[in-house]
Amino acid sequence: MxxxxxxxxxxxxxxxxxxxxxxxxxxxxxxxxxxxxxxxxxxxxxxxxxxxxxxxxxxxxxxxxxxxxxxxxxxxxxxxxxxxxxxxxxxxxxxxxxxxxxxxxxxxxxxxxxxxxxxxxxxxxxxxxxxxxPKEVRIRHIMVKDEATAKDIIDQINKGASFAKLAAEKTLDTQSKDVGGILDWTSPSVYTGNLGDTIVTLKKGEMAKTPVQSPAGWHVVKVEDIRDSQLFxxxxxxxxxxxxxxxxxxxxxxxxxxxxxxxxxxxxxx
Incomplete structure (x- = not known):
């Protein structure tokens, strides 16, 4: 810039x-x-x-x-x-x-x-x-320091564990920790790199099958909801x-x- x-x-x-x-x-x-x-x-x-x-x-x-x-x-x-x-x-x-x-x-x-x-x-x-x-998303995520930990969390969720509970226990993101990993409505473009690219491929209620890496760490990410853009x-x-x-x-x-x-x-x- x-x-x-x-x-x-x-x-x-x-x-x-x-x-x-x-x-x-x-x-x-x-x-x-x-x-x-x-x-x-x-x-x-x-x-x-x-x-x-x-x-x-x-x-x-x-x-x-x-x-x-x-x-x-x-x-x-x-x-x-x-x-x-x-x-x-x-x-x-x-x-x-x-x-x-x-x-x-x-x-x-x-x-x-x-x-x-x-x-x-x-x-x-x-x-x-x-x-x-044209769309905005509301996502839920869990950020951890390594890929192995993220994979283990995905396995637990797939076996029925609560995403929100695991987020409260394990995420390194202090801003979303107390709300079950929820990040409020925004454009997928706000999430840079692999994270943003992954989010746009997910449907409402769908969780990424594999961990997603960002500069901050490794993410377990799920799209909670999708709507037409309102915030721009x-x-x-x-x-x-x-x-x-x-x-x-x-x-x-x-x-x-x-x-x-x-x-x-x-x-x-x-």
């Missing part, structure tokens, strides 16, 4: 900036702080928040941004009065920050020129829906999240392409 870079995250937040609260110009020691500057600081804050939508359009955010900028301006003025801005290490850091700011705005310009189209969002939604599948979200509920994911992909591809074309050399190389 491609992770979002800092620049991408900030640019994505900037793209949503128009939805934020109405900031007003103010001054600090006679220095003007514009509405646009406040929106920029707010966008940066939103980009670093795991739930940005929860921070949109509220007076508390306005107050926090204003206070943050006041602190920046006051302390920056103090630093200049002390000559701190003339130190070599500080000048080098400022230069680095300038590059980051330019990168952020380059990404934002790219996003404005290359927006995610509705048809791309719908196509991604349809791919996700296909992966989820509707398009409108998923739309904006998919838009954001596709924007991330666009930005990462854009940055990656530019980096590939860069002339990067070891400074010590001749």
């Amino acid at each position: 491609i992770k979002t870079s800092i620049a991408a995250a900030l640019a994505l937040a900037l793209a949503a900036g128009s939805a934020m609260a109405e900031f007003k110009d103010f001054t600090v020691n006679g220095e003007l702080v514009t509405k646009a500057q406040q929106e920029q600081v707010a966008a940066d804050a939103l980009a670093n928040n795991p739930n940005p939508h929860g921070m949109m359009m509220n007076a508390e955010l306005e107050d926090q941004v204003k206070q943050m900028i006041i602190e920046y301006k006051v302390m920056a003025r103090y630093a200049k009065q002390q000559g701190i801005d003339k130190q070599d290490a500080v000048k080098q850091e400022i230069s680095t920050m300038t590059d980051m700011i330019l990168m952020k705005h380059a990404v934002n310009d790219y996003l404005k020129a290359n927006p995610v189209e509705e048809k791309a969002i719908k196509a991604e939604y349809e791919k996700e829906a296909k992966r989820w599948g 979200p509707k398009y409108e509920a998923r739309k904006e999240e998919l838009r954001h994911i596709l924007m991330q992909r666009k930005v990462q591809a854009f940055i990656h392409d530019k980096v590939l074309g860069a002339d990067v050399k070891d400074a010590a190389a001749k």
Whole structure:
């Protein structure tokens, strides 16, 4: 999976900036702080928040941004009065920050020129829906550490032993141990590898004849019930999240392409 870079995250937040609260110009020691500057600081804050939508359009955010900028301006003025801005290490850091700011705005310009189209969002939604599948299952399983133990459990169940009782006694899955090995409704695609492949072959009430291996261990698995898919979200509920994911992909591809074309050399190389 491609992770979002800092620049991408900030640019994505900037793209949503128009939805934020109405900031007003103010001054600090006679220095003007514009509405646009406040929106920029707010966008940066939103980009670093795991739930940005929860921070949109509220007076508390306005107050926090204003206070943050006041602190920046006051302390920056103090630093200049002390000559701190003339130190070599500080000048080098400022230069680095300038590059980051330019990168952020380059990404934002790219996003404005290359927006995610509705048809791309719908196509991604349809791919996700296909992966989820038309059916959901409710399974019962027992997870153990080795194949021999799993085979022995299958033999016991085939001879009449209670699946639920054996699950409570032997499974290593602590989440399902107290409910007889039951795992609640979900898509078979959620179960990766051999486990998912096996589940889709089983009918309602059927147990796999042999143990199934997963990265976590060996499983005795039975499909308790099957129904038409109900849990996969509707398009409108998923739309904006998919838009954001596709924007991330666009930005990462854009940055990656530019980096590939860069002339990067070891400074010590001749």
